[in-house]
Amino acid sequence: MIGIFKPAKEVARLPESKIASAYKIYRIRVFLMIFIGYAGYYLVRKNFAVASSLLSKNYDFSNTDIGLISAGMAITYGLSKFILGNLADRSNVKYFIGIGLLASAILSIFMGFAKTVPVFLVLMILNGFVQAMGAPPCSIVIGKWFSQNERGLKMGVWNTSHNIGGGLIAPLGVFAASFALFGQANSSSIFFIPAFICILITIFVLWIGVDTPASVGLPPIEEYRNDYGDSSKLEETVDENKLTGKEIIFKYVLNNKYVWYLCLANVFVYLIRQGIVNWIPIYLQQEKGFSLVAAGHAMAIFEFIAIPGSILLGWISDVVFKGRRAPLSIMCMVGVIIATVAYWQTNNYIVTMISVGCIGCFIYGPQLLIGMSLIDVVPNFAVGTAVGFSGLCGYLIGETLADIVLGVISDNFGWNGAFIFIIIGAVFALVLLTLTLNIKKDKKEA
Template sequence: MIGLFKPPKPRERLPDERIESTFSSLRLRVFLGIFVGYAGYYLVRKNFTLAMPYLIEEGFSKTELGFALSGVAIAYGLSKFLMGSVSDRSSARAFMTTGLLVSAVIMILMGTVPLATSSVGIMFVLLMANGWFQGMGWPPSGRTMVHWFSASERGTKMAIWNVAHNVGGGLVGPIAILAIAIFVDWHAVLYLHGLFALVVTVFIWIMVRDTPQSEGLPSIEEYKNDYPRAFKYEKSHEQEFTTREIFFQSVLNNKLLWAIAVANAFVYLVRYGVLDWAPTYLSEVKNFSFQDSGWAYALYEWAGIPGTLLAGWMSDKIFAGRRAPVSIIYLILTLICVVIYWLNPVGNPGIDVAMLISIGFLIYGPVMLIGVHALDLAPKKAAGTAAGFTGLFGYVGGAVSANIAIGALVDAYGWDAGFTLIAAACVMAILLIGLTWNAEKRSVENEYDPN
């Protein structure tokens, strides 16, 4: 990498008496940076879904809006994978800041320039551009996480960081309600989120740092005396990898990574099949107001916070670092809640909201654990690409299906067809994650001796 994105070089090692205090303070600092930063990304990723009921009133069909929304998922999935390899060779600070800055500007333009929402084609192009720059959020966060937190603590720490999804996503609804209340214009649902995201870019730049070595510290493995078990750790893993080494020696030849990537497509179909269509479904079928739908949307996201934390803790403490058992338990319970949410008769809003909260609590566990599993399976200099690989399947396969397929199915056959697809995706995700059960158990039982 050159210019702005060039990663900082290792600095001379600090005196031993300063290692502990410096490491502790910087770990907290960079964690806060990527947490608040990634929450900011979510402010401008899914706010468009809350504008969709207004666009339907203006004459757009669900199929058309599902197609437009798919631009985010298609570009994001490709970007998360391809830009992941760029991120693995870039400064996490500069990379993450740049992505959110451009994404925020795009959303402000969509809310302030009438031409931007005048046709499906224009919305698709702009949302696709937004999705591409959204793909610059997760990879540098993953890169930061594997450089500053060791393997045995990563499940819990990643669970806490992953809550940023829910904090940012959960703020989308209340900010949208605030935007309508203040500006009395649905376009504010787009541009107000963008303005908040611009503030977050400054925070990222101030807080995030690249690697411990760039701050005069030892590697996290040396500092914690905690080395990876899913593959043989070598000191060469501290050096930057070439693109060929990242793709062909660490990612594309990894069978377990392929298995969880395909499973991720079905997990994301469930996640976004419920979330993206919740405002429209609750408004059309369950007679919810815009305010009620907005709060239900927020509760879905916020419920993921305790669910994600519990999933991370269970995988580390109860299942000794295994990710598959917790994911399967969560997905079985998700399937039950999806069916109840679907079949609950009109006039029982308490049950609708309770099921949305339950699905939110449960689905983010597998979302997070598949990401952690990807980081576990690859050397840290390939971490962004490994996570991006699972994201490619999750977004291009799962989220696109949630946007286009569900929109088309509902237009053609009604909501029952859409929910049948979501339920089937739950079953497929369970089966595919189950394929990793024994292999993951064997890899976690391996121990690595660095001496």
Template sequence: MIGWLKPAAFAAPLPLAEVDPTFRRLRRRVFAGIFIGYAGYYLVRNNLALAIPDILREHPEYNKAALGSALTGLSIAYGLSKFLMGSVSDRSNPRYFMPLGLLLSSTIMAAFGLVPELYGSLLAIAAIQVLNGWVQGMGWPPCGKTMVHWFSTRERGLTVSVWNTAHNIGGALVASLAFVGVLLFHDWHAKFYFNAFIAAAVALGVYFLLQDTPQSRGLPPVEQYRNDYPPGYSDADERTLGFREILFGCVLRNRYLWAIAAANAFCYFVRYGVENWIPTYLETAKGFSFKESSIGWSLYEWAAIPGTIACGWISDKWFRGKRAPATMLFMALTLAAVVVYWLNGKGPLWIDYASLIAIGFLIYGPIMIIGLHSLDLVPKKAAGTAAGFTGFFGYVFGSAISGTGVGWIADHWGWGGVFTTMVGCCVLTICFSALTLGHQAESERRVLAAPP
């Protein structure tokens, strides 16, 4: 590992009286860091989807399938990076690792908006998206690592569900800020560079908020602090694992991880099949303006915030730590909302808005639950790799295919073919999630030894 990225050394233990107030204060700080930081990553991820109508007007020789291929390149690079960077993140200090990726992504998107040659050919557009997808993979793994080190099993469902809404705040702000940037600069390229400048400022703030492990600040492991231990927990669980030990010992032999990874692929197809094509569908198929499609995009993202938290709460309270039933329930309801969005056709805009609100409310819960489930299934020192593994399937086999696939299906079979495919993906997500019904997140309390 590069010297300045390696995990921080354990510090001398703090006096007992300082442990609780210090733990509480630093937990708030690191949670703010991963929340704001991950929202910042979204400001510079899917900007191309917002600009596809502009690029098609400026370059009529392009088509939706070709530009969709650039989105596919981003998704494949992101999926591969999320998996590989997960193993790097598990052996790195998130305080440096996370803002580094965000600064790199901001630089790439700023250049894309400011240098006309970078969108003057399809090859250049695809190359930039692939490069951005790779550095975007540095965002999720340090967040997962931070959560399993600072929050214990019993509180993780609510913690992860609240943190997961950073996806939606960032996803909603990307359209809103792009709209503001276009108004300020009278330039559609501001959809890239205006967001990039804001994301770079966020990266600097994240550096000052994040910490590595509790032990690096003289605190005990979170399991000891919360008296909330996974089954079989011992001091060996605090040892940093090697790459082969994580990959072959913890990830690839876990059949539940394979099942939720497959479910993630189909779930991501629906998520990005709707999200990335909101502007194109509403503007080209229904004749709405960029402002109206931007409102639809934002409604989709903002609706996900209460939906994600509700899904996490239902998983913990209704299903007592079983993750699969919550995924299956929310995907069945997502299917119904997708059908309404489809059948509205040339109908009024408010029905499209209502459908997007419903889909946004419902689809992000399963996305969050699958990520949470991956953390439950492995030791905490393998958390980034496990999340990267399910993310790899989600982006390479789900989001990537929705990029090229939705564009290709729309060009050949129209939007009816697109929605039929999404309905099928909802059904398959439910089926693969059902394979994990036998797993339940568990923890135990231990009797503490009396002080001498």
């Protein structure tokens, strides 16, 4: 890497007496960096969904247009995660996260001036590229600053940052739309105000963040906590050095039937998740006559209910199901189907809010548990490839179905056709998750 992204240089190690206190402070700082920073990414990713109903009203964007623009970003994002994830491994994570967020905020400002579908599509494609600078370095931070026996909880808590950002953008967008400076019901403010907030978050990230422990005079986390993992993991690391990338992909990932079951299930999980949340503002206003404020509340409920839900479901899979992810995933998917039917059929405000909350709670269960299952079915040296392949399937296929296909269906067959399509996808996910019931907890048996 060159320029500002070049990894921070190692400095002389601190005296032994200062290492413990310094580690404590820096770990708080880097966690705040990735938690608040990644929440910011969602403020300038999901604001388009909040603005979509006003774009339809003010500029005559069709549902197909909205879906095309959303899919343009999703496809770019899925592809860019592979490219930029590799670059993040060789970069200064503080600047990688900060510059990516700043670039996304600037693009959001440009969107505030856009009025046509082609311009929005280009800007959202560019936004998808820089948005991919968020998640990979955050995972790297957790790996370098937190040891193996504490990463699960830290990853689970960090993972809720996108729910917080995705949930806050709904009420923030409603406030922005009524902001007198830009005019009421003006979609521009929904892009401007989150962008200004993210510029402030960028400053915070660059101020509080650091790169690696060695760059501030600290030992590697494995040395500091004496947590080098078990012998099987060390053997797998040695094996990884003897394998080519092609061998890992084809022998240990694409040749594993459970990886295919889980990745295909993830396609339909993304169809449901994005197919519901991305269309909440338009669907509730067009079909049920909700106000922009009420639709914003529903979008916030979808995201916020997932925060305790994801943590609880992860804990249940460990404690109650003893590490077996499939049974709980299947139960969650049944709940998703029931809640989706209720959300589709009711016109009652309270039932709508309860059902959208249930969908948000249940759909993040399979998404979280699919990732955990992938870790169980491949060797450690292939986990990144398997998870990356799953994410690629989710964004390239699942979100395309949720954005473009659902937009076309709703325009041509109405929302009844769109919900039938979503429920069919949920049934496919249920069948695929059922095929994973025989996954063994021990990777070597998979």
